[in-house]
Amino acid sequence: MTWIIEESKSQQQLASDFMEHVKNDNALPIVGAHDGMSSLLAKKCGFNHLYLSGGALSASMGIPDIGLLTLEDVAGRAREIIRASNLPLLVDIDNGFGEPLNVARTCLEMVEARVAAVQIEDQQIPKKCGHLNGKKLISEDDMVKKIQMIKKTAPTLKIVARSDAYAVEGMPGMTERLHAYIEAGADIVFPEAMRSEDDFRFMRKEFNVPVLANMTEFGKTDYIDLETFSEIGINLVIFPVTSLRAAAYNIETTYKVIKEKGTQKSVLDKLQTRKELYEILKLHEYEEMDSKIARTVLPGEQVDD
Numbered sequence: 001m002t003w004i005i006e007e008s009k010s011q012q013q014l015a016s017d018f019m020e021h022v023k024n025d026n027a028l029p030i031v032g033a034h035d036g037m038s039s040l041l042a043k044k045c046g047f048n049h050l051y052l053s054g055g056a057l058s059a060s061m062g063i064p065d066i067g068l069l070t071l072e073d074v075a076g077r078a079r080e081i082i083r084a085s086n087l088p089l090l091v092d093i094d095n096g097f098g099e100p101l102n103v104a105r106t107c108l109e110m111v112e113a114r115v116a117a118v119q120i121e122d123q124q125i126p127k128k129c130g131h132l133n134g135k136k137l138i139s140e141d142d143m144v145k146k147i148q149m150i151k152k153t154a155p156t157l158k159i160v161a162r163s164d165a166y167a168v169e170g171m172p173g174m175t176e177r178l179h180a181y182i183e184a185g186a187d188i189v190f191p192e193a194m195r196s197e198d199d200f201r202f203m204r205k206e207f208n209v210p211v212l213a214n215m216t217e218f219g220k221t222d223y224i225d226l227e228t229f230s231e232i233g234i235n236l237v238i239f240p241v242t243s244l245r246a247a248a249y250n251i252e253t254t255y256k257v258i259k260e261k262g263t264q265k266s267v268l269d270k271l272q273t274r275k276e277l278y279e280i281l282k283l284h285e286y287e288e289m290d291s292k293i294a295r296t297v298l299p300g301e302q303v304d305d
């Protein structure tokens with residue numbers, strides 16, 4: 001909870017930092033951070049913008065990404081990540097949790113949590129991962145009303161308008177919708193489940209606002225690297241569920257070792273050490289705030305006093 005030991009940025013500051021970088025950088029990488037710890041690790045590795053994925057958040061809660069998350073689940077986790085990292089966060093709010101009035105409440109909660117930008121999509125509930133079959137859409141007009149509502153009630157929040165229309169209405173339907181969403185006030189467009197480099201080149205030429213690419217794993221989109229996205233002119237690239245998949249894989253691998261061998265000793269070099277944990281959490285800075293707390297000395301470290 002870095003916000004106890006450091007000065008926190010305001011929502012307006014985080015939102016304008018976000019938009020400035022999106023406009024000035026090419027292929028800005030925005031890595032998924034599904035909790036406070038992963039946000040600190042992303043920051044340590046040099047990423048300055050984060051994404052809170054509905055897929056990763058729901059998976060971390062042990063449920064599938066089919067519209068079961070509540071507004072409180074998302075707002076609470078967004079708050080946790082921003083408090084920990086003090087970085088601009090783009091939050092996946094699915095369909096906004098209902099009709100335009102619900103969307104208004106959702107976005108005011110996001111502003112209170114200091115979220116920089118929200119991503120809202122045009123799927124019906126129950127929604128599906130954009131890379132799966134059988135998606136159903138709300139009308140273009142209903143989506144436009146939601147975007148207009150965000151603009152009116154939470155004007156400092158940046159809006160990423162996602163369309164899932166490619167698989168349902170084809171490229172013409174999707175581009176028509178995204179133009180309408182820009183007209184309604186979207187700052188960035190997110191054409192979901194593109195297939196290839198050529199699709200992204202087409203999208204880049206079609207719109208005069210920043211375009212987002214989704215580099216989720218095991219989906220319908222070819223793996224395209226940041227250098228290629230930069231050459232195409234794509235503005236931002238999300239890696240939404242990667243942190244969750246990496247954590248899940250490594251947790252499972254480690255559990256198996258303990259189950260099989262009765263000890264974790266053989267995988268100690270694959271674990272975050274106690275020293276690394278306390279460093280990333282800035283434990284000493286907390287201790288220094290209260291002289292009643294003894295400064296932690298790690299096992300094996302020299303004691304000064």
Ligand SMILES: C[C@](O)(C(=O)O)[C@H](CC(=O)O)C(=O)O
Nearest residue numbers: 053054055129130131216240
């Ligand atoms: C971006 C996304 O909405 C998410 O929840 O992160 C998902 C990612 C995924 O399921 O891989 C998506 O629908 O693309």
